[in-house]
Amino acid sequence: MELLKRRLSIAVSLAVLFFAIFSVRLFYLQIYKGEEYRDFSERNVLRVLDLPAPRGRVFDRNGEKILYNKPSFNIRVFPKEITDAEGLAQKLAEIIDVPEKQLLKKLRKIASLRNFYPVTIAKDISREQLLLVEKNKEVLESVFLELGHKRFYPHGEAAAVLLGYTGVADTEEVKAYRRIKSGTMVGKTGVEKVFDNELRGTNGIQYIMVNAHGKVISDSLATLLPNRKNKEMVQGKDIHLTIDAELQKTANDALGNEKGAIVAMDARNGEILVMASRPSYRPEHISKGLSPEKQKRGRKKESFSLFNRSTQGTYPPGSVLKIITAFALLEEKTMDPESSVYCPGYHLINQKRLNCWREEGHGHMNLREAIVESCDVYFYKLSLKLGVDRLYPYLKRFGLGERTGIVLPEKRGVNPSRTWKRKHLREPWYAGETAMLAIGQGYVTTTPLQVSIMTAAIANGGSIVKPKIRKTDEGAAPRITGAAQKLDPKSVSFLKKALFDAVHGDRGTGIYARSKVTSVSGKTGTAQVVSAQVESTEKRFQDHAWFTSYAPSDSAEIAVTVLVENGGSGSVAAAPIAKKIIETYFRLKKERNETRIAKSE
16 A cells, blocks of 8 residues: 555656646746747748649650750749839849839739749749849849749741640630649640640649748648648650651741641551641740730731641642542543543633633543643533532542541531532532532632542552541551541542653653652642632732642552642642652651661661
């Protein structure tokens, strides 16, 4: 019993001693040092830092980087820490290229937010600006530098329209994406937008404690604030395209200062090798963030365009459409391909004169010769026997006036018919309109991509392939559109011979595409922009120039379609460009094979 009392007495004494020590320590911290610690607490600030995730890289078909990230520094401020907007605006205006009044207005708006989340003041600052911020950081309250990532385009304008650009998500995009918040960088156009969910990645979050001078006190608040947990950023996924970067640059350079588009594709499986569109734009201007005023001024200049003419530009196809008209004549057995039609240089329909492009006429023509020399009168006369009701389904079968299924934004164009005209114009269809349709004029419009798919179908023996710009493991097997849509091999064989002669024949319109490197088959087209009665020397009234082709002629690998807006003759303006791209394709193929063999030895 005595032992129990002694133990109880010791326990009570220890408890009293513990509470005494605790009370003294509490008095010391709250009373004696209270004011000091309270001041310290008030002068410490919790900061929430976004850790921007690097967007995924974009590679071409050969593994070359055509879009990736470079480190950059951004100037950011914390709204809740702005106490002197006027003074801060004055100091920052001396460092960054922004007028003080404009900067003050922005800082006041930011200060009104009164939250912990930082706001960007300047993006991708120069090395000199970076050093000035570091030098003056003691007097730049609420300001800090953020290591960011800017998109870099090693080929500049060459693929800018195709690749697209990024920008800060607007209100509508925040609502549409749901998983992102305001201020997140998202794809705005092109590949950047189409594959944004994969390229974007996931931003991280870091909580830090800093003192009044911005010095970090703690970057690990797990013990102090268990409910505030850092979040690791996750880099975006890489994307591999079917584009050949070197061939893309060749195409862009070949167009030069002309407006137009070039589509080159693997005729066997629909992989897009080139998708060039001019005018383009300088990606570095967009990545730095053009103001609405500067963008507006830029769009007024012919050298600035975000418009992808390959998929969104719709044009009358001109004589390249004769490929489909000829196919329809063969399939419908409208005439004997060897029978002759006389071309005097014009044809009368209900007393209206429709001219051939050759004023003196072509004389007697059969179907092959009419394709080779692009005789309009032949197709005027035979199309009237065929009729629009039998021609329209073949245009549809080849995909003209239809979306191709490519993942990029595209326009349909117009595949006119009696029904279409009655619905849209509330007028009957006339015979002369069938004649104009047969040579690619009138109401019909198409995109360069649609024309390239049409050409690839002849080149590969009759498969209407679905175009794709993302490299997959599908191999060389073509993705056929529709229900395994195939064209009649006899008619295709006839057209292949005619398209070969159009380039290699003595009277062919595509002779400027003739090459010593490989055999080329193709068809020229010259599409009227205005009526032939309108005479003007202005370029905007000149005809559009087309040339669509493939090579080699006997076992096609590549199909190339060139459109030069207001370029005049397809033979002179477009065919030499296609020749250059085709020759570059085979040169690169040879060089790459030699390099591969050398490495394996």
